[in-house]
Amino acid sequence: MPKERSVTSTIFTIVVFILLEIASLLLLSHNNQLQKLWFMRISHGFSAKVWGVTQKVNDYFSLKQQNEKLALENGRLTSEVRSLRMALNEADSTFMPELKENGFMYVPATIVKSNRKSQHNYLILDKGSADGIRQNSGVITSNGVIGIVDAVSQHYCYAISFENTEVNVSARLGNEGAVGPLSWDGMTSDGAVLKEIPLQYKFNPGDTVYTSGYSSIFPSDIPIGVTGSSRIINGATNEIKVKMFQDHQAVRYVTIVRNTKLEEIEELEKEEMAKDKEAKR
Amino acid sequence: MKGNFWITYVILVIAQMILYIYCRFTPYIILSLLPVMILCLPTSIGSFAAQLIAFGTGLVVDYFAEGVIGLNAAALLPVAFIRRPLISLMFGSEPFERQEGISIRKYGFARVSLAMLIVIILFLIIYILLDCAGTRPAWFIFLALACSTAASYVMSLLIVNQLTYDDRR
Numbered sequence: 001m002p003k004e005r006s007v008t009s010t011i012f013t014i015v016v017f018i019l020l021e022i023a024s025l026l027l028l029s030h031n032n033q034l035q036k037l038w039f040m041r042i043s044h045g046f047s048a049k050v051w052g053v054t055q056k057v058n059d060y061f062s063l064k065q066q067n068e069k070l071a072l073e074n075g076r077l078t079s080e081v082r083s084l085r086m087a088l089n090e091a092d093s094t095f096m097p098e099l100k101e102n103g104f105m106y107v108p109a110t111i112v113k114s115n116r117k118s119q120h121n122y123l124i125l126d127k128g129s130a131d132g133i134r135q136n137s138g139v140i141t142s143n144g145v146i147g148i149v150d151a152v153s154q155h156y157c158y159a160i161s162f163e164n165t166e167v168n169v170s171a172r173l174g175n176e177g178a179v180g181p182l183s184w185d186g187m188t189s190d191g192a193v194l195k196e197i198p199l200q201y202k203f204n205p206g207d208t209v210y211t212s213g214y215s216s217i218f219p220s221d222i223p224i225g226v227t228g229s230s231r232i233i234n235g236a237t238n239e240i241k242v243k244m245f246q247d248h249q250a251v252r253y254v255t256i257v258r259n260t261k262l263e264e265i266e267e268l269e270k271e272e273m274a275k276d277k278e279a280k281r
Numbered sequence: 282m283k284g285n286f287w288i289t290y291v292i293l294v295i296a297q298m299i300l301y302i303y304c305r306f307t308p309y310i311i312l313s314l315l316p317v318m319i320l321c322l323p324t325s326i327g328s329f330a331a332q333l334i335a336f337g338t339g340l341v342v343d344y345f346a347e348g349v350i351g352l353n354a355a356a357l358l359p360v361a362f363i364r365r366p367l368i369s370l371m372f373g374s375e376p377f378e379r380q381e382g383i384s385i386r387k388y389g390f391a392r393v394s395l396a397m398l399i400v401i402i403l404f405l406i407i408y409i410l411l412d413c414a415g416t417r418p419a420w421f422i423f424l425a426l427a428c429s430t431a432a433s434y435v436m437s438l439l440i441v442n443q444l445t446y447d448d449r450r
Binding site for chain 1: 328332340349414415
């Protein structure tokens with residue numbers, strides 16, 4: 001009981017102190033212009049600090065929405081840039097046909113599920129056949145290759161991640177260098193290996209590796225990463241370590257690229273293969 | 282002496298007003314007896330009453346001498362607030378049990394001086410900060426605090442024996 005009384009008495013003393021101190025400061029600020037201005041300056045500074053912190057917290061919690069907006073905007077702009085470039089190329093009579101890049105459709109998407117625990121990783125994306133996605137579409141970001149669409153439902157698609165030992169992407173060393181298959185190194189989230197580079201092609205550590213555009217899944221010239229150390233395999237080719245720009249652990253927003261002329265290319269390949277078979281008979 | 286405490290207290294409040302009005306030779310020195318007067322209030326007076334006395338005394342001095350209403354009251358309230366915990370810390374529970382003052386003869390010069398310095402510094406920090414209202418540089422505040430503490434401490438030494446009650450006298 002005396003302890004309770006002591007606590008109550010302490011609280012009462014503190015409350016009285018705070019009230020009297022506030023009364024004194026109010027008297028001081030009401031009766032003196034200098035002190036009034038000083039208190040106002042302090043209170044404004046404090047309000048500004050509190051407002052700033054609140055704003056930062058709000059900004060932080062709206063980051064997800066902002067990211068989604070930016071991803072959509074980025075996808076739209078990429079698509080627009082590609083179509084404008086195509087229109088420009090077609091209008092330019094001096095344009096060299098082999099540089100023409102066309103036939104890719106860009107759809108922004110979000111990774112809704114990601115399995116990164118094995119050597120055969122996959123991703124589920126929130127775009128499906130209703131959005132124009134087909135099997136064998138590529139999944140990219142502005143920093144590199146993420147995976148290849150393997151199966152499509154109406155609103156989702158299943159993509160084999162680049163972090164999969166079975167996936168190879170055709171990649172090129174520098175702007176005009178040798179082309180070889182690039183695959184995940186199986187260990188780190190930003191490590192890859194570029195294989196089958198003939199020994200006569202010279203390169204330096206730090207050279208950029210791009211998509212070659214030969215696979216008909218990915219457009220050409222997407223920067224993937226930079227070269228690191230290398231070793232000679234069987235005395236015939238170089239195997240080069242590549243540090244990718246895109247850390248696969250951090251990716252959430254991607255762009256699905258679909259080659260709209262893939263069917264036509266595949267049809268042509270089939271016809272040629274059929275002709276070869278007939279010729280062999 | 283105990284019966285005459287309030288007479289002495291009122292006389293010292295008037296003395297404080299005279300000091301504020303006539304003994305302001307430099308802005309670096311503030312002569313204040315008020316914090317030690319609050320420290321030396323009879324130990325039978327609780328924190329609530331001590332705070333009311335401090336608030337009232339501060340306002341009276343502000344009104345009649347300073348012209349800056351609320352300045353002494355705001356600076357004196359924290360002294361009243363920490364008075365009981367400070368006495369307990371420095372002198373134990375004896376002053377409260379025997380209801381006696383914190384006399385130099387009984388508790389020693391060093392301990393009483395330290396308690397006086399703590400309340401004077403606390404009072405002067407708040408007083409100078411509020412008085413300057415952000416218009417003076419830090420070096421001025423530190424210099425004024427040092428000079429005022431020294432001057433107020435010497436002045437307070439002269440009055441502390443008048444305010445404290447000692448059975449052995």
